[in-house]
Amino acid sequence: MATNSSxxxxxxxxxxxxxxxxxxxxxxxxxxxxxxxTEAEAISASPSLFMFEWTLENYTQVLARSPYxxxxxxxxxxxxxxxxxxxxxxxxxxxxxxxxxTKRTKGLLMWMLSTKMLPPVGVLIPIYLLFxxxxxxxxxxxxxxxxxLINLPIMVWMLYTYFREIPHExxxxxxxxxxxxxxxxxxVLLPIxxxxxxxxxxxxxxxxxxxxxxxxxxxxxxxxxxTAFIASYSSPEGLFYxxxxxxxxxxxxxxxxxxxFSQKQLVRGLSFGAVK
Amino acid sequence: xxxxxxxxxxxxxxLSAIAQxxxxxxxxxxxxxxxTMKELSSDFKKKYPDIDxxxxxxxxxxxxxRVTTDVATGGGQYDVMTIGTYEVxxxxxxxxxxxxxxxxxxxxxxxxxxAIKSGLSVDDTLYAAPFYGESSMVMYRTDxxxxxxxxxPKAPSWEFVRKxxxxxxxKAAGVYGLCLRGKAGWGENIALLTAMxxxxxxxxxxxxxxxxxxxxxxxxxxxxxxxxxNKYGPPGASANGFNENLALFQTGKCGMWIDxxxxxxxxxxxxxxxxxxxxxxALAPDHGLGKRxxxxxEWTLAIPSSSKKSDAAMQFISWATSxxxxxxxxxxxxxxxVPPGTRASLYENPEYLNAAPFxxxxxxxxxxxxxxxxxxxxxxxxxxxxxxxPEFQGxxxxxxxxxxAALTGRMTVDQALQSSQRLVERAMRxxxxxx
Numbered sequence: 017m018a019t020n021s022s023x024x025x026x027x028x029x030x031x032x033x034x035x036x037x038x039x040x041x042x043x044x045x046x047x048x049x050x051x052x053x054t055e056a057e058a059i060s061a062s063p064s065l066f067m068f069e070w071t072l073e074n075y076t077q078v079l080a081r082s083p084y085x086x087x088x089x090x091x092x093x094x095x096x097x098x099x100x101x102x103x104x105x106x107x108x109x110x111x112x113x114x115x116x117x118t119k120r121t122k123g124l125l126m127w128m129l130s131t132k133m134l135p136p137v138g139v140l141i142p143i144y145l146l147f148x149x150x151x152x153x154x155x156x157x158x159x160x161x162x163x164x165l166i167n168l169p170i171m172v173w174m175l176y177t178y179f180r181e182i183p184h185e186x187x188x189x190x191x192x193x194x195x196x197x198x199x200x201x202x203x204v205l206l207p208i209x210x211x212x213x214x215x216x217x218x219x220x221x222x223x224x225x226x227x228x229x230x231x232x233x234x235x236x237x238x239x240x241x242x243t244a245f246i247a248s249y250s251s252p253e254g255l256f257y258x259x260x261x262x263x264x265x266x267x268x269x270x271x272x273x274x275x276x277f278s279q280k281q282l283v284r285g286l287s288f289g290a291v292k
Numbered sequence: 293x294x295x296x297x298x299x300x301x302x303x304x305x306x307l308s309a310i311a312q313x314x315x316x317x318x319x320x321x322x323x324x325x326x327x328t329m330k331e332l333s334s335d336f337k338k339k340y341p342d343i344d345x346x347x348x349x350x351x352x353x354x355x356x357x358r359v360t361t362d363v364a365t366g367g368g369q370y371d372v373m374t375i376g377t378y379e380v381x382x383x384x385x386x387x388x389x390x391x392x393x394x395x396x397x398x399x400x401x402x403x404x405x406x407a408i409k410s411g412l413s414v415d416d417t418l419y420a421a422p423f424y425g426e427s428s429m430v431m432y433r434t435d436x437x438x439x440x441x442x443x444x445p446k447a448p449s450w451e452f453v454r455k456x457x458x459x460x461x462x463k464a465a466g467v468y469g470l471c472l473r474g475k476a477g478w479g480e481n482i483a484l485l486t487a488m489x490x491x492x493x494x495x496x497x498x499x500x501x502x503x504x505x506x507x508x509x510x511x512x513x514x515x516x517x518x519x520x521x522n523k524y525g526p527p528g529a530s531a532n533g534f535n536e537n538l539a540l541f542q543t544g545k546c547g548m549w550i551d552x553x554x555x556x557x558x559x560x561x562x563x564x565x566x567x568x569x570x571x572x573x574a575l576a577p578d579h580g581l582g583k584r585x586x587x588x589x590e591w592t593l594a595i596p597s598s599s600k601k602s603d604a605a606m607q608f609i610s611w612a613t614s615x616x617x618x619x620x621x622x623x624x625x626x627x628x629x630v631p632p633g634t635r636a637s638l639y640e641n642p643e644y645l646n647a648a649p650f651x652x653x654x655x656x657x658x659x660x661x662x663x664x665x666x667x668x669x670x671x672x673x674x675x676x677x678x679x680x681x682p683e684f685q686g687x688x689x690x691x692x693x694x695x696x697a698a699l700t701g702r703m704t705v706d707q708a709l710q711s712s713q714r715l716v717e718r719a720m721r722x723x724x725x726x727x
Contacts, residue, residue: 056564059539061466081327082349141365148367232354233361236369237317237346250351251322252479253534253554255564 044268051075051261058258074262082245084266091241091270093156094231095224098163099217102171105164107213110175111201115187125176128169136166136229147234154236162234163224170223171216178212179205211284218278225271242267314604315344316371319359321352321591324557325424325631326374328621329612335620336611343604352479359596363388368598371605375420377411377590377663381680384419390595390602392418395610403615403635405655408590411663411674420592421613424554425633427657428487428586429650430574431541431559432548433567436460436467440547450491450516450577450585453548457524460547469524471546472517475533476696478688483677484550485695486688487587489513491579495667496679496716501725505691505713514705518698530699542566550576552589553657556650557628573653575660581668587677588661590633633658672726687719 050058052070057063078084113121143162144153152158182205190204206213228243235244246267249260275282320326326349333345348370350358359373363383375383383389395401395418401409404422412420430448437444440459445452457469473484486496494509504510521529524547526540534551538558541549542565549555562568576586593609595602611617615637621630627647630638632654638644639655648654666676673679678688691712698708 056542059535059542061539061543061545081330140361144361144365144367148365153367153369232350233358236319236348240348244348244350247351247354248322248349251535252352253552254324254558255535255538256322 047261047264050258051265053258055255055258058261059255074258075266078249078259078262078266082248082263084245087240087242087245087267088270090156090235090239091225091243091267094159094163094239094241095221097156097160098167098224099220101160101164102168102220103213103217106168106171106175106216107201107206109172110179111205113172113176114179114182115184125173128172132169140233144233153234154238154240156239158234159231159239159241162230163227166227166230167220167223171220174216174219175209175212178209178216182208211281214278214281215284218274218282222271222275313342313344314601315346316599316601316604316608317346317348317369318372318374318608319348319350319355319370320374321355322349323591324629326591328625328629328631329423329617332617332620332624336608339611340604340607343607345608363596363598366598368596368600370596371599371601372608373594373596374423374591375594376592377588378675378678378680378684380412380420380592380594381414381674382682383594384414388597389419390597390599392421392595392606392609394603394606395421399610399614400637403637405634405636405658407588407658407661407663408634411588411590412592420594421609422590422592422634423613424631425588425590425658426552426554427588427633427654427661428484428551428576429553429556429653429657430548430550430576431555432456432572432574433460433544433546433570434572435570436547437572444572444574447575447584448577450488450579453550453577454516454520454524457520457548461524466545467547468526468540468545469547470520471526471532471537471540471549472521472529473533473537473551474521474525474529474696474699475531475536476689476692477533478678478685478692480533480692481695481699482688482692483587483589485513485517485692487576487677488517488585490667490676491577491581491583491585492516493579493581493583493668495669495671497671497673497720499670499672501672501720503713503716503720505709505716510709511705514695514698514709517695518705521699522701530696550585553633553650553654556648556654560649573650575653575657583666583668584657584660586657586661588658588663589677683719683723687716690715690719 049065051074052072053068054071054073057068113125147153147158152161186208187200187204190200195204226243228247231241231243232247235241246260246263249256249263320330330347330349336343336345355374359370359375360379361367362369363373380389401418405425408422408425409418412418412422430444430453432444437456437460440456442456442459444456448456453470459469461467461469473481475481489495489510492509492513494507494513495504498504526532526545532540534555537546537549537551538555540546541555541559544567556573559565559571560568565571576584578584593612595605595609599605613634615635618630618635618638622643627641627644630644632638632648632651639651645651661676663674663676673681678684694703694708694712694715697703698705703711
């Protein structure tokens with residue numbers, strides 16, 4: 017009797033999980049399907065899910081019209097560069113906040129997080145002027161700096177949470193064995209917190225890849241990443257849904273593949289310390 | 293020795309050629325005519341091998357945000373910017389644009405349509421060159437009109453449009469008599485309703501910059517719009533912009549559609565439109581007060597003051613907006629695809645008139661639009677479907693949201709107008725008008 021009831025619950029949970037997953041995935045599926053339609057079919061009042069004439073025309077047109085690989089390379093450099101640069105700053109910052117706490121640590125953490133509450137447009141003009149004056153407009157380096165600074169509070173917070181789960185005694189033991197700060201972080205802390213660091217890195221790569229305010233404003237023809245590539249396929253006058261869908265698929269596929277292969281690491285890192 | 297010398301000379305010459313090559317960055321919108329310009333720019337490269345072109349193509353709103361930031365801060369990221377008739381008077385007044393005074397002897401400035409040239413000039417100096425222009429017009433289904441026993445006049449009234457919409461509507465068959473923009477936004481429903489209100493005798497401001505939404509003319513405009521859209525419009529009209537109505541019209545769901553003249557090319561394109569051979573065109577309607585509900589919009593090419601390559605940029609603009617460019621498009625893409633609404637000579641060309649059945653209505657609509665005298669009563673501003681002041685994007689969208697709420701029934705017409713009056717009064721006070 018108890019097994020029956022438990023099986024039923026399992027089936028219900030599975031169904032609910034599939035339904036929610038389906039709802040989340042449906043817009044992506046719809047975009048993928050639309051990318052294989054003609055523009056006329058894409059706007060049809062009675063759209064078909066699979067029964068239409070499949071075409072690769074949108075992909076060939078998009079590839080012919082835009083330098084996709086230039087945008088792709090910019091996205092890779094900006095998102096990876098910003099995530100690695102962010103880690104280099106966030107790891108020592110999170111270490112000090114987790115293991116050398118003062119009475120101001122919590123306030124400092126909250127202040128760092130509060131910078132995320134500021135609408136980006138509020139600092140647009142000062143940053144734009146600064147970039148203009150130092151020649152960083154439309155450069156990858158400029159975007160790496162901005163992306164690093166934007167995501168730094170999240171990186172510090174994530175790493176701080178992971179580091180807090182590591183028993184202080186382990187680090188104390190290392191210190192008693194004569195380890196300095198550098199050895200403590202590099203040889204003791206990092207190997208233990210590797211899943212957390214990896215998930216922080218991956219999450220920030222995704223955040224930087226998808227960022228579409230600064231990447232659109234601060235770039236023109238040289239450093240524009242895939243967000244600018246997508247934005248070039250929307251139009252207020254004319255048919256564009258199929259080509260826009262093709263451009264969107266081409267922009268998200270690399271990050272989807274990365275997410276797919278690293279999902280185990282990502283989930284492990286994100287749930288690190290969630291259950292005691 | 294001689295060989296060595298000549299090699300050195302050749303090397304020096306090629307170095308000098310490299311040094312002289314300039315790259316200009318062009319920011320443009322993702323509209324069909326601009327994509328064609330990009331495709332055909334190899335012709336420009338052939339004529340000017342020492343000028344390289346870098347393209348930044350973006351969706352209209354993103355482009356506006358980006359070029360506005362750049363031009364206002366003197367960022368210098370772009371050498372040629374695609375901007376609209378809304379920006380030109382404001383930006384030239386701020387000295388953010390360079391005057392286009394070196395377009396070349398062959399350019400023929402006097403061939404530009406007078407209404408267009410006037411909208412892009414300050415004190416007779418041209419600050420932007422028109423790339424393509426549009427007004428608005430009525431597009432209608434000739435078969436449904438005939439079935440309804442009506443004949444569309446060349447210059448209909450709003451009352452005729454109401455009558456025709458009622459006669460053409462067949463909701464059971466999924467056919468709606470009238471499709472109009474309902475999506476909130478200064479470039480969406482406000483473009484339509486501001487132009488429409490001009491024909492009803494309304495205006496945004498009186499001569500002292502006092503908002504006029506409490507006037508009878510605005511009430512008549514909005515009541516008409518809400519009434520016809522609720523009775524004869526498609527469901528969910530408050531979410532419809534240009535593209536949504538285009539899709540409805542092309543799939544045979546609209547009896548009439550009043551929108552940009554550029555749509556003429558889309559609805560008669562047999563590849564995409566199911567009703568391509570059943571479309572007629574007429575001027576935007578009037579209300580018997582001497583003004584029609586048509587607007588005027590021009591996509592133009594301009595050089596920001598921050599550009600350091602203005603000579604090369606000027607040469608590009610001169611090429612892209614010339615008569616020769618129109619001929620190049622005609623040769624490569626056909627006359628129907630030539631950017632419309634900029635030059636009088638295009639409308640004297642029988643080949644173009646033959647290829648574009650909407651050409652004459654487009655020309656008449658553009659010629660009848662007067663951005664400097666847009667309303668029945670005098671106003672202190674320039675602009676037909678917009679008011680050319682920096683605050684308009686904000687207040688236009690806010691008012692558009694009130695009108696959209698009236699369309700969905702979340703507000704009455706009176707409430708929407710009262711609310712608009714209040715919010716525009718507040719915005720104008722804050723901006724310290726009259727200036």
